[in-house]
Amino acid sequence: MLLLGIDIGTSSVKVCVVDADSQTIIASAQYPDEESPILSLHTGWAEQSPEMWWQQTQQALNLCHKKGGYDPENISAIGIAYQMHGLVLVDKDQKTLRDSIIWCDSRAVEIGDKAFSEIGNETCLSHMLNSPGNFTASKLAWVKQNEPDVYSKIDKIMLPGDYIAMKLTGEITTSASALSEGIFFDFQFNGLSKDIIDYFGFSDKLFPTVKPVFSSHGRVTTDVAQLLGLTAGIPVTYKAGDQPNNALSLNVLKPGEVAATAGTSGVIYGVSDQLAYDPQSRVNTFAHVNYTTERKRLGVLLCINGTGSLYRWVKNTFGGSLSYQQMNAEAAKAPLGSDGLRILPFGNGAERMLNNKQVGAHLQNIDLNLHTPAHIFRAAQEGIACAFRYGLDIMRENGMNPTVIRAGKTNMFLSDLFAQTFVDATGVPVELYNNDGSLGAALGAGIGAEIYPSQAEAFSKAERVGYVEPKNTQAFETVYQDWKALLEQHLIDSKQGTEKDNSSLI
Structure with a gap:
């Protein structure tokens, strides 16, 4: 049948x-x-x-x-x-x-x-x-x-x-x-x-x-x-x-x-x-x-509107002829925290978890003498994982406290680096x-x-x-707090309607 x-x-x-x-x-x-x-x-x-x-x-x-x-x-x-x-x-x-x-x-x-x-x-x-x-x-x-x-x-x-x-x-x-x-x-x-x-x-x-x-x-x-x-x-x-x-x-x-x-x-x-x-x-x-x-x-x-959509944009803009698998391999060569490079993945419409604000996607702290495409690939994955952590903390405020999360080994979870980064960001194992x-x-x-x-x-x-356990939660917490401070500043700018530095916009 x-x-x-x-x-x-x-x-x-x-x-x-x-x-x-x-x-x-x-x-x-x-x-x-x-x-x-x-x-x-x-x-x-x-x-x-x-x-x-x-x-x-x-x-x-x-x-x-x-x-x-x-x-x-x-x-x-x-x-x-x-x-x-x-x-x-x-x-x-x-x-x-x-x-x-x-x-x-x-x-x-x-x-x-x-x-x-x-x-x-x-x-x-x-x-x-x-x-x-x-x-x-x-x-x-x-x-x-x-x-x-x-x-x-x-x-x-x-x-x-x-x-x-x-x-x-x-x-x-x-x-x-x-x-x-x-x-x-x-x-x-x-x-x-x-x-x-x-x-x-x-x-x-x-x-x-x-x-x-x-x-x-x-x-x-x-x-x-x-x-x-x-x-x-x-x-x-x-x-x-x-x-x-x-x-x-x-x-x-x-x-x-x-x-x-x-x-x-x-x-x-x-x-x-x-x-x-x-x-x-x-x-x-x-x-x-x-x-x-x-x-x-x-x-x-x-829901986070800009996850795979951000990674697709990164591929089209910086990946050249690389496949997603090759991008993931390159991302793994960059250090945790991407040497200070940060990406906010919010460029695909208003985000409900941000009170329906359109914050936009941002690539911050570029060092032209340091950062390579590998840094950008990793920063994108880290930015997406940070967005998940930000949203999960809201769910925790509302009584949802998972001890394990199940996911399909597909899309971004095909990347071992992303799966580990997600787990380190949230502190929750993934099956x-x-x-x-x-x-x-x-x-x-x-x-x-x-x-x-x-x-x-x-x-x-x-x-x-597959089963992924937290490995680098303490080290990644520093990355997350830095990312979160950047997001909160853009949320303030969005609320006040202040003019943003266009050079930081993706």
Whole structure:
């Protein structure tokens, strides 16, 4: 019995076919090889075409089929993981009305902040567990205010994964987890937030049918089955945002368990059974994949927009023909602390953990007679690790105190230097597993199709491939405090609106 997982990422779409019994990947593919573009018509804007995601899904699945090793007719269920917080709008014919306003778009920050104030901070935090900020609800309000012609044609709003499921099945559904990540869900009443709906003047009819994450979200239509080389009628039995899905793929389901990822963005995601919130909404709480009204499981999420995106910029700017693996080897030649070179990795939109400020990315303390590309490569990894530590300290303020963090050996965790730097910065050991979003989506589909008797059973054969313990925490603490002082100065400058030295800007 086979399972198909689809991961709609910012950079590419990845698919894999998994053997349900062995829980291993038989074949996988991604498309494109180069990172997908993000459209930025104005500073702070970020959009992608939902149709592009659909075309990439087709291309990735076609590449996967060509690798062979399985019969597509044996695929029993489909799961979808997707980049969170994106706004997709379709009309009554299921045609997209505009490009998706994606997760790192900052245009709606002021709208969300105003809603937070006028609805009431305590109401928002105690009912939605978050400020509206620049989440999906605020993005929809931006469209309503600035593109009334588009807004008037909306039949349904969706998250990116809901859109791909719609393309597969012709049906439009969502979940409590998806609604919560958009700040549309009221945890006190376990339904659509009347406060948000009434404040922004949204119609209830804009929202899809709400179903559990692990359930049937429709079946593949005949036309789509022929297009994709699949069997008509295969159910889509799982949909989840990339970070809840990453946690699922690492078997992070119980209160106190914590996962991390360092792809385009960086995330620490911990599970709680408490309806708690950060008073400043710097870290955010959403319904986890296994959330129910009877058994509350919340995902507490720290997000850093600029992790892999910073390292990609460093590669393109300073790496020349070097691969990421070669860059990592060069970085290891530079000393801990990069001889004083510091990088703030905040150049990919407003950062929630910095109170939605756009601090920008900064490269500081360059010594033209000392620093080499190797220093820059290491300083980038250290800056990203420091950002994780800064965010984890906020999570600790809110009662999340992990003794171990699980991560997939992928993206930046492929670098032994980064993994060690992350551990030294946070002081928390890391367990590494061979996993990715498409594998998690496939196994989630198996849970939703009731192929596995329990959620834990879906990951019973996962093997740890690495364990990293703290080695240089005391030495790195000096680096971190220096980095933190630099960040706090830029936060002060940002608050006061003072003019910055452009020579320090990346």
